[in-house]
Amino acid sequence: MVKRISFIPALSSLLTFLSSIIIAPTDKPLQVNDIVYVHASSSLTLRKTASKDGAKITSVPANGAPLTVVSLPEPGSSYTAETIGSFAVKGGWVAVKTRDGQEGYLFDGYLSRYKPLQRDNMDGSVSLMDTFYRTISPVKGKRTTLPATNGTIERYQYLYADGARFEEQYYEGGATQLLELPKEKFTMQEVLVLFRTAWFGKEKTKGTYDAAKQQLTIDSDGGYSQLIIQPKGNRWSLKFSTAD
Template identity: 30%
Template sequence: MKKTLKFLIIIILISPKTFAIGTYKKGDVLYNWKNPGINLRIKPNEKSEIITILPFGERLFVVEENLKKNKFSIQEIAPVVKYDSINEGFNFRGFQIKGFWVKVKTNSGETGYVFDGYLSKLKPDFELNETYFDAKFKLTKSSSKKFPKSISDNAYSKTSFYKNGSYIIQNRSDYVGHEHFFIPNISLEEGYLLVLKSRPYVLQLHKSSGDNQTNYQYDAKELSFTTSLEAISITKITYKSIKGIEIVFEGWD
């Protein structure tokens, strides 16, 4: 474990900080990660006239210098109180996406303000899978191990480290599977947007019931979703020089 953490620290230190919506500046390129789209407005407030609706993946250029002056937030998931079969209460305080209004210019030349909580330096083709990571990031170290059947049928573990500081850890068997994706220098909100792209059903809290219902937990450092077939967690990781988000998918039969 100590060797793994030491290796992670080294690759983070030599990696360029290409992510993190919080560090953008004038001239940077950001992408819209809200589906189906976000509003481009004349002024930096939610009551201002809408110029147009920008679709998912729209490339935007930051054109203002005095950034992060106009705060704004959106209640992405509403608070809810539920009760189980033995009358025990469950309180979910909800999840807000917090950010600022930023002045941007579109590819077509339109200029206006958008809420940066749905923007990211991550390109919209970003995928949470090994194939994408192998194609986009340089693999620096990989190891795998199969376990005897006496422990678990067809069980194996694989770990992959990449030059940009990312890693993937996979643990699977016939009955359960875990996949850990670490992406450096991104926010919890960006991690949420990545999950939402790959698992859009996680927002079905108010549209389903019983075994199909999605349950949520949020404590500022971790946002998690649980269904009858899968658990997903998005966690802030801070360990010395290591900062980023770890996304874990856990599925079972």
């Protein structure tokens, strides 16, 4: 009798392994030789020493140019670069090398392994947040149309391989983009830094923080665009709104 060999356990193990690669958090602490990018509305100052008072070497623009991590911050060192109410953007000073070979220290709170959204290359007919998140995780499946609700003209969603979900809602006179992110993949600071820049670009913003709700609200200076970030179970809930 011919003995049948089952490949199901092996296949299952392979799929589990591949899934762990896809959805494993990538914003773990930086390591030497990592390639990182600036996520800020303006440039960061590359300094000779690991301090906000260090002599300026040059300005590093938020243009998607790669930086190589040379050394990590001193253990226990911490610098607060920004506060929104009681919410603080903190980090250390990491030594980096620029593409043209200059070395110095940058505040790492505005650095990420993810590339920033290249807004200048977009034609305005695509969704900002869906476009950006596809650089973080691939789409899983096809676009799904959702039933209209609460005055929407059109609703649809995309799911991503890491478990994130994107929804776009169109209204008369505006649109809303919703993004739900796996909480284990990002800290709230990372969410703020990545998506504030992706959404507002170089536009000046102002923000508030509701500590009781753990809710960050970021508004454009012109008042036409808004980003709200808050926890929702095991996810981060992001709401991007704009008015015509």
